Structure formats: structure tokens, C-alpha cells
Amino acid sequence: ASLPRNRFRNMKFVYDGFDAQGERQTGLLEAASKIDALRELQRKAITPVELKPQESRKAPSLFSPRLTRQHITQALHELTRLIESEVSLAESIEAMTDAGHHERIDHAFVGIARALQHGESFSAALSASGLPLPDYLLHLVRAGELTGDLAGALKRAQEKMEYDERTANELRNALTYPIILVIAGIAAVLLMFMVVVPKFSGMLDKNASDLPWLATAVLSTGTWFNANWQLLLGGIVLVTFACLTALRQPAIRAGLVNWLTRLPVIGGWLTETDMASWSYTLSAMLACKVELLAALQLSTGSMRIPRRRAAMQEVIRQVRAGKSVSIALDETQTLNRTGINLIKVGERTGRTAEMLASLASLYEENSKNRMKKLLALIEPVAILLIGSVIGVIILGIILAITSVNDMAI
Structure with missing residues (x-):
């Protein structure tokens, strides 16, 4: 497939100057x-006097829709298809503008097209485009x-981004x-405490010693909830804000992730997911002939578990010293025996x-099963805990009613 060359190579220029009679002339060509x-x-x-390219598109406004990874993946997919169809890179970029x-x-593609016209490489122009692209x-x-093999490299990058997006969507869903x-x-527990329980709080004042x-x-807790709901709401907001602030600290976030990986079921799931991402990234890098040490360093950046990332840095150090990847992974116990045998x-x-x-693929399947x-x-567990709390509240109210009836008899 080919595209009309004039459509994508011609640019619009705004000019300002003087003609042979000295009259000012402005226009577009x-x-x-x-x-x-x-x-x-x-x-x-x-x-x-002045001649400059016309901007083909205004800069994005502050109120434009949020740019997502899916938008970037779709754009990469279209660009890859154009290049695979033997359309030149310059024409493909112009089409994407x-x-x-x-x-x-x-x-961003307008800026990339201009950079290519000035002789810059596509990778340098893409890096300076301002798009949130992974390393x-x-x-x-x-x-x-x-x-x-630019088309092949873009296709593998697109597949890796789609894999990341698919994993995130599966987790969210x-x-x-x-x-x-x-x-x-x-919400049900709060409703019980703040609406139902207070209706029986009068029993607490009259028969507190006999209940x-x-x-x-239960009745005391419901009474306290109603008397101090502003304090309770403020405390919830404060605790939420403190937790979010703490999670923004890299050291605290790393410690939390490391702790989660030591828990049963959760730890195995996080580890399988992390190693699947590492394997996929390293595979794409090596398939595109990226130098081994650079590929290991970049794939390590895709890992989310700090202690495993630190272990992978030791693997890189050993590979740099002359050991093979499989031996380094075996000595640091970073992968299981199946993974090491496959790499060997x-x-x-x-x-x-x-x-x-x-x-x-193996790690991804195991990760899904663990999830x-x-x-x-x-x-x-959630149903059991919530049901137990509501059951305790109802039981407390029933005990209060039956106790008052017994006293009345």
C-alpha cells in the first residue's frame, strides 16, 4: 500500500514580504x-521578510481528555501498520499528525515530523515529543x-504496552x-450504628446496669457515633490523607510491597506478575538485538517488587563479570528451576x-490462577467479616429488647 506523496510531503508556509513595487504581501502557500x-x-x-511553517494543529488545551496508555497504543499500532505497508517513515509520521x-x-507527531525534516533521528524526536512513553x-x-527493522521494534513495543494494559485491566476488573x-x-455497618442503634439508646439510660x-x-457505640460523627468523619479524612501521603514516599511504598510479597497467596501472585513482566520485556529487547546488559537493565526497570529488583541488579553485576544469565539467576535464586532451565x-x-x-506466558498463566x-x-472473608459485625449489632439490640421485657415482666 502507498500513500499520495504530495498529500503528506507538502507543508503550509506563512510568508510576509514585499513585491517588486514595494507593496507588502502576506499569505499562505x-x-x-x-x-x-x-x-x-x-x-x-x-x-x-518572514517565512515560517504554519502549525497544522493547535497545542492541546487544558480541558482536553486525559491521555491514556490506550491512546498511545492505538497510535503506535497505526504507525506500525503504515511502516509495515512500506510507507516511508516521513510520510507515516505526516499521516499521524x-x-x-x-x-x-x-x-506530538507534528513536532516529530518537524524534527525529522531537520535531520533528527526518529528515536530522538520521539524522546523529545513529551509523550509519556516507557523507557x-x-x-x-x-x-x-x-x-x-523499525516496524518490528514498534510492534514489539506495542505488544508490551498492550500486555501491561491488559494486566492492569484484569486486575481492576x-x-x-x-x-x-x-x-x-x-456503609451498612455505619447505617446500623447511626440510624438503627440510636433508636434504642433510651434503654441505656433507664436500664444500663441490668443490660x-x-x-x-452496642448501644453505647451507637450513641457515641451520633454524638461525635463530625469527629469521626474528620478522623477518617485525616487517616486517609496520611495514608496517601505515606504511600507517596518511595521507602514506605517499597517496604509495603516487600511485606505484601511475604504473605501467603498474595506474595506468590505479586511475584508471578512481576516475573512475567520482566520476562516479556527482556524477550522483546533481545528480539530487537538490544545489547544484553542494556536489555537486562531496562527489563529490571519493569519490575515492581523492590527486593526482587535489587536481586536482579546482582544478576546484572554477575553477567557484567562474565557469567551467563542462567547461572547468575540460579546463584541469586531469582527464578524457579523451570525458568532457569528454559533460559539455559x-x-x-x-x-x-x-x-x-x-x-x-507461563508466568502470566500462573499469575492469573493465583489471582x-x-x-x-x-x-x-469480606462477607464473613461484614456479616459478623452486623450480626453482633443485631444480637446486641435483641438482647437489649429481651432484657427490658424480662424486667417488665
Whole structure:
């Protein structure tokens, strides 16, 4: 497939100058380059004072929709298809300036097209585009430029971004029901304490000494909730703000993630997910002929568990010292025996990238299974806890009513 060359190579230039009679002339003309635009003005006997390209699209506004990873992935997919169809890079970039994916993306491709016209490489222009791109994408593009397989590099980067997006979506979808369940349970408990329990608080004033301890505790708690709800609300807001502030601190966040990895079920799930991301990234890097140490460093950046990232830094140090990746992973106990055997086979056969891709699929499948087990535990535990709290409240109210009736008899 090919695209009309004039449609994408011609640019619009705004000029300001004087004609042969000395009268001022301003206007707009189309030309393939600035030199061609100057020749066109010379043919019209116009001496330019100013000649500059017209911006084909305004800068994105503050109120434009939020740029998501999905927008970037879709744009990369379209760009990859154009290059795979043997459309030149310059024409492909020009086509993307008006693709309509997102204002920021279209504006970024305008800047990339201008940078290419000035002789910059695509990787450098992409890096300076201002788009929130992962580091591995830029390295894959540089490797694609060096090997002459830019379309393949972009395709692998796009597949890795789609994998990350798919993993995040699966996690969000899986946690939606448990989160709604927990929120609904908390709301039900608060409703019981703030609406139902206070209606029986009069029993506490008249028969406090004769009520069972559970009834006294439930009625006292409901009375306190109603008398101090502003204080309770302020405390919840304060604790939430403090937790969010603490989680923004890298050291606290790293400590929390490391602690979670030591928990049963949760730890295994987080570890499998982390290693799947590492294997997928390293496979894409090696398939694009990225140098081994650089590929290991970049793939380590995709890991989210700090202590495993630190262990991988030791692997990199040993590889730099001359050891193979499989031996370094074995000595640091970073991977299980299956993963190490796959990488060892890949090193012997020269198919390390393929073995890592298989390992990533294996880890991804194991991660999904562990996530299902985790969710199977969260739902009944949440229902049990919430039901127990509501049951205790109802039992306390029933004990209060029966105690008052016994006293009346």
C-alpha cells in the first residue's frame, strides 16, 4: 500500500514580504520544503521578510481528555501498520499528525515530523515529543533504527504496552466486585450504628446496669457515633490523607510491597506478575538485538517488587563479570528451576528471546490462577467479616429488647 506523496510531503508556509513595487504581501502557500517555498516566492517576485511553517494543529488545551496508555497504543499500532505497508517513515509520521487519536498525540507527531525534516533521528524526536512513553519503547526504537527493522521494534513495543494494559485491566476488573462489597458492607455497618442503634439508646439510660454487656457495648457505640460523627468523619479524612501521603514516599511504598510479597497467596501472585513482566520485556529487547546488559537493565526497570529488583541488579553485576544469565539467576535464586532451565536451553540454542517469551506466558498463566485463588478468598472473608459485625449489632439490640421485657415482666 502507498500513500499520495504530495498529500503528506507538502507543508503550509506563512510568508510576509514585499513585491517588486514595494507593496507588502502576506499569505499562505504550500511547498515540499522551505527552500521550495522560497523559490515559489522568488517566482512571484516577492522578497520575504518572514517565512515560517504554519502549525497544522493547535497545542492541546487544558480541558482536553486525559491521555491514556490506550491512546498511545492505538497510535503506535497505526504507525506500525503504515511502516509495515512500506510507507516511508516521513510520510507515516505526516499521516499521524491528523489521525485524531488525541490532541496531545497529534501535536506530538507534528513536532516529530518537524524534527525529522531537520535531520533528527526518529528515536530522538520521539524522546523529545513529551509523550509519556516507557523507557523500553525508546530503546526498542533505537535498536530498530540500527537493525533496519523499525516496524518490528514498534510492534514489539506495542505488544508490551498492550500486555501491561491488559494486566492492569484484569486486575481492576477482578478487584471491582470485592471493593464494592467491602464499601457496601462498611456503609451498612455505619447505617446500623447511626440510624438503627440510636433508636434504642433510651434503654441505656433507664436500664444500663441490668443490660447484658454486649447490649451495653452496642448501644453505647451507637450513641457515641451520633454524638461525635463530625469527629469521626474528620478522623477518617485525616487517616486517609496520611495514608496517601505515606504511600507517596518511595521507602514506605517499597517496604509495603516487600511485606505484601511475604504473605501467603498474595506474595506468590505479586511475584508471578512481576516475573512475567520482566520476562516479556527482556524477550522483546533481545528480539530487537538490544545489547544484553542494556536489555537486562531496562527489563529490571519493569519490575515492581523492590527486593526482587535489587536481586536482579546482582544478576546484572554477575553477567557484567562474565557469567551467563542462567547461572547468575540460579546463584541469586531469582527464578524457579523451570525458568532457569528454559533460559539455559535458550542460551545453548541461540533462542533466548523465544524461551523468555514462553516463560512470560507461563508466568502470566500462573499469575492469573493465583489471582483467581486470591479473589476466591477475599469475597467470602469480606462477607464473613461484614456479616459478623452486623450480626453482633443485631444480637446486641435483641438482647437489649429481651432484657427490658424480662424486667417488665
